[in-house]
Amino acid sequence: MSNNSTTQKLYVRAQKFSANKPFQTLLKREILRFSSLFSQTIIAPLVTASLYLLIFGVGLGKNLSILKEFSYLEFIIPGLILMGLIRNSFANSASSLFMARYLGYISDFLTTPLKSYQMILAYTIASLCRGFVVGICVLVVSLFFSPISWQHPFYALSIAFIAGFLFSQFGIIAALMSESFDHLNVFTNFIITPLIYLGGLFYPVSSLPGIWERISYANPLFYLIDAFRYGALGVYHVNPSLSLIVCLLVALILFFTSIKLMNSPGRLRQ
Amino acid sequence: MDLALEITNLNKSYSTFKAVKNLNLSVRKGEIFALLGPNGAGKSTTINMIGGSVLPTSGSIKIMGHDNQTHFVKTRSLTGIMPQELQLDNFFPIGRALKLHSGYYGYDDDPKWRNFLLETLQLKEHENKKPVKLSGGMKRRFMVAKALIHKPELVILDEPTAGVDVELRKQMWDFVREINSFGVTILLTTHYLEEAQAMCQRVAILNKGELVTVDKTENLLSKVKTSKLIARNVSQNNLDTLVKDSVHIQHKDNALVFTLNEQFNSQQALSFLNNNNISFSELHTQKAQLEDVFLELTKA
Numbered sequence: 001m002s003n004n005s006t007t008q009k010l011y012v013r014a015q016k017f018s019a020n021k022p023f024q025t026l027l028k029r030e031i032l033r034f035s036s037l038f039s040q041t042i043i044a045p046l047v048t049a050s051l052y053l054l055i056f057g058v059g060l061g062k063n064l065s066i067l068k069e070f071s072y073l074e075f076i077i078p079g080l081i082l083m084g085l086i087r088n089s090f091a092n093s094a095s096s097l098f099m100a101r102y103l104g105y106i107s108d109f110l111t112t113p114l115k116s117y118q119m120i121l122a123y124t125i126a127s128l129c130r131g132f133v134v135g136i137c138v139l140v141v142s143l144f145f146s147p148i149s150w151q152h153p154f155y156a157l158s159i160a161f162i163a164g165f166l167f168s169q170f171g172i173i174a175a176l177m178s179e180s181f182d183h184l185n186v187f188t189n190f191i192i193t194p195l196i197y198l199g200g201l202f203y204p205v206s207s208l209p210g211i212w213e214r215i216s217y218a219n220p221l222f223y224l225i226d227a228f229r230y231g232a233l234g235v236y237h238v239n240p241s242l243s244l245i246v247c248l249l250v251a252l253i254l255f256f257t258s259i260k261l262m263n264s265p266g267r268l269r270q
Numbered sequence: 271m272d273l274a275l276e277i278t279n280l281n282k283s284y285s286t287f288k289a290v291k292n293l294n295l296s297v298r299k300g301e302i303f304a305l306l307g308p309n310g311a312g313k314s315t316t317i318n319m320i321g322g323s324v325l326p327t328s329g330s331i332k333i334m335g336h337d338n339q340t341h342f343v344k345t346r347s348l349t350g351i352m353p354q355e356l357q358l359d360n361f362f363p364i365g366r367a368l369k370l371h372s373g374y375y376g377y378d379d380d381p382k383w384r385n386f387l388l389e390t391l392q393l394k395e396h397e398n399k400k401p402v403k404l405s406g407g408m409k410r411r412f413m414v415a416k417a418l419i420h421k422p423e424l425v426i427l428d429e430p431t432a433g434v435d436v437e438l439r440k441q442m443w444d445f446v447r448e449i450n451s452f453g454v455t456i457l458l459t460t461h462y463l464e465e466a467q468a469m470c471q472r473v474a475i476l477n478k479g480e481l482v483t484v485d486k487t488e489n490l491l492s493k494v495k496t497s498k499l500i501a502r503n504v505s506q507n508n509l510d511t512l513v514k515d516s517v518h519i520q521h522k523d524n525a526l527v528f529t530l531n532e533q534f535n536s537q538q539a540l541s542f543l544n545n546n547n548i549s550f551s552e553l554h555t556q557k558a559q560l561e562d563v564f565l566e567l568t569k570a
Contacts, residue, residue, distance in 0.1 A: 007390075007445075008452045010383045011421050017347050017376040025373030033361055104357030108416075110323040111351050112374040113343040270284070270324045 023118035026109065030126030034092055041088065041130055042137065049084050049138040052076070053145050056202060066204055070233055073146045078156075078232040079201035079225050082163055084138040086221070089131035089164040090192055093123045093171030098184050101175065101268070110269060116262045120172060120255070127168035128161070135160060148232050155240065156231025162247045163224045167192075169254035176261045176268070195221040205237060220250045272299040273335070274424050274455035275320065280329035282315050282479075289315045291479040293329070297424075297472075302446070302456040304466040306560075307476035308568055313459045314354050316476070317428050320457075321351040333424055347376050350422030352413045354429045354459075358401035364388075364412050365397030368419050375420035387415045390445055392438065406433040414442065418449070425449065427458040431465065443469055467491075467560040477568045490563045497558055499528040499539050503551035512546055526550070 034041040057073035064072040100106040109119060142148070150156060174187035199221030205213050216222045217238075227243035230236040236243070261267050275297040282290040290312040297303045305313050318324035320331055322342055331338045333345040359367060365388065369379040388394040391411040401409055414430050427446070431439040443465060450456050460466050466473060467487055474484035483490065502525045506512070513519040513526070518534040519542065520527045526548070528539040536555075543550065 007386070007448050010380075010386050011449065011452065011454070013377065013421050014380065015378050018378075019343065019376065021376040021378070022374050025370055028373070029362075029370055100359070103360075104355060105359040107318075107321075107323045107353055107355075107357060108359060108371070109374060111321040111346060111349070111353075113346045113376050114374065115343070265325055269322075270318075 017113075019113070022112055022114040023122055026114060026119065026122035027125055030092075030096060030122055031129055033096060034126065034130045041092070042133055045084050045088055045134045046137045046141065049080050049134075050141050052080055053142060057145055066207075069235075071146060074148060074233065075229075076202055077142045077146060077148055078229040079199075081135050081138045081142065082160065082225055082228045083196055083201060085131040085135035085160055086163050086167045086196065086224075087192065088134040089127040090167040090171040090174070090188075092127035092130045093168045094174045094184060094187065095171075096126075097123055097172055097175035098178055098181075102181075106268060116259060120169075120258055120262060123172055124165060124168040127171060128164040131164040131167070132160070135164075150232055151234035152231040152240075155244075156228055158244070159224060159227045159231055159247065162244075162251050163228070166220070166224075166247065166251040166254055169251065169258045172258040173254065173261060176258070195219055198222075199225050200237070201225055220247065223247050273297065274299045274301070274333070275457065276332040276335075277316070277320075278330045278332075280316070280319065280331065281327045282312070282319060282324065283327045289479050290319070290326075293476075293479075293481055295474055295481060295484060297455060297457055299334075299423075299455055300450070300453045301472060302450050302458070302470045304470040304473045305457060305459045305476065306463065306466060306473060306564060307459075307482075310478070311476040311568075312479040313476055314428055315479075317351065317426055317457070317459065318353065320426060321349065321353070322346055323353070343376075347420070348423045349426065350417035350420060350424070351426045352417035352428060352430055354432075356406070356409050356413070358409060358412070360400050360402045363398045363400050364393060364404070364415075367401070367412075368415060371416050372419045375422075377420050380421075383421065384419065387418060391415050391442070407435060407438065410434055411438070411442065422454070424455045424457065427456065429459055429461065431460060431462060439465070463561045463564055464559065473560065475564060475567050482567045487560065491558050491560065493563065496529055496531045496562055496566075498556040499530055499536055499553070500556060501526045501528075501543060501548070501550040501553050504548055505550075506546060506548045509548070530555075 053073070057076055066072055066075050100109070174184060178184040178187070198216065199219050200216065205216040205222060208216065223238060223243040223246045226237045227240055227247065230240045273296050277293055277295040280290055280293040281288070293316060305316065307313050315324060319326050320333070320338065322338060334348050336344045338345040362370065368384050368387070372379050385394070388397055391414060393408060393411055393415065396404060396408060401412060404412060410430060410433055414427065417425055417427065431442060434442060446456055447469070458469070470487055472485065473487050473490055475482045504524060504526050509521050509526070513521050518529050528534070530536055530539065
């Protein structure tokens with residue numbers, strides 16, 4: 001079949017083991033995965049955001065006035081950028097990890113030297129990349145509708161990073177807790193979507209009746225959107241420092257939850 | 271004695287079901303070792319615990335002297351595992367998947383070794399196909415390539431030849447022997463017991479999660495007191511009726527197979543043929559096979 005000495009020569013390892021290589025390879029795989037599916041992962045969310053801009057911003061928005069200094073279109077653009085980033089950060093880690101579990105090829109990773117935190121970081125960074133690509137694309141499209149001069153760009157960037165990180169963790173948690181596609185859809189349809197729409201993306205929460213306004217304060221998306229809008233327009237509902245602290249806290253809680261779940265028997269390893 | 275694998279007091283329970291019960295087993299460096307047993311014996315659970323995809327309930331596993339729980343980075347980089355289930359990442363063509371697979375184990379892709387594996391396992395012409403486009407046998411060969419891509423010191427093959435045609439099966443075992451010849455330890459399971467008999471220096475038999483026996487293949491074969499006497503091309507009208515109630519005689523494929531032991535010897539077999547006027551064209555004996563050992567030890 002083959003020459004013995006050739007096989008033996010080829011079987012000698014030329015390089016040393018690299019502890020970071022497994023992480024780098026999983027990250028590469030994840031980026032390759034979403035970039036090769038760009039019509040689903042990039043174009044589709046871009047079309048959705050463009051439709052929102054067109055319908056709510058240009059169509060309905062002409063007759064709406066929420067903040068004196070800004071048009072309705074300007075009011076919703078930061079939220080739409082963040083929504084694209086959040087949805088895609090969540091979708092990337094949730095779908096990729098869930099598919100690996102559901103189809104069983106997660107064992108490809110479980111039998112390798114990959115550590116749990118390396119797996120989480122690889123899924124998180126890839127999800128952040130996809131979230132940022134979509135967010136930047138929505139930003140570029142929004143320039144054709146209403147250019148925004150960013151008031152606090154570094155603050156906005158920090159919030160975008162925290163938002164992507166937070167929802168990547170949430171995606172990992174959803175993937176680890178779901179046993180079927182139906183379970184996974186529960187996270188998207190009954191948690192992510194209501195949080196986004198009730199988080200003040202299309203309206204200021206101060207316009208809600210008392211109890212609903214107070215309930216909004218329990219929604220982490222409200223702090224993210226309010227803080228990101230502050231970075232864009234310079235206006236806020238909650239002190240930006242407080243928003244930053246709340247968002248960081250939630251992100252850290254979800255990060256540790258995803259590590260704990262990943263190491264729990266029955267989630268990845270039986 | 272240098273051990274490639276040392277399993278001590280290993281247990282695995284799923285709720286109230288005990289899949290592996292207090293298993294103690296060791297495999298020497300450079301050995302080809304078979305783990306055999308009927309379905310549900312605990313072979314794959316044991317293999318998955320060695321690989322790291324299943325967590326033991328208790329007990330320890332050492333690979334090349336390192337504990338696979340506390341030093342899993344080391345042990346997993348030394349181990350190549352081919353699971354029994356055909357669960358493949360269908361996202362990438364197999365050539366690209368192999369490149370990535372070596373990285374998951376902490377090593378750069380070695381194009382020469384990758385191409386050699388693809389050629390040896392007759393997958394080269396399919397390297398741009400995704401696993402979903404491959405036949406069952408090709409998928410198994412691709413899984414063997416994945417287990418070997420990072421040049422491990424311990425290779426674990428769980429049913430590597432299931433669904434692979436005879437010619438390729440032989441070639442695959444030749445390749446496994448070749449890798450073993452320069453010191454790589456092989457642990458395998460197979461339902462083709464004649465393959466295990468031909469390949470392995472030692473065999474362990476598991477049944478219902480427990481180790482029934484572990485010994486050199488020839489020692490196991492010598493323990494079995496049975497052999498077979500086979501009369502081929504037999505002719506007699508009432509053969510099926512004649513052998514209906516016998517536990518020692520079987521009629522199959524136009525042959526009579528006599529299982530010889532202390533209760534039923536060759537003299538009695540010949541008398542049976544003579545007394546019933548059974549003619550035959552050929553008569554030969556067959557020594558005990560691993561299959562006989564396996565059946566005898568697992569029949570309870």
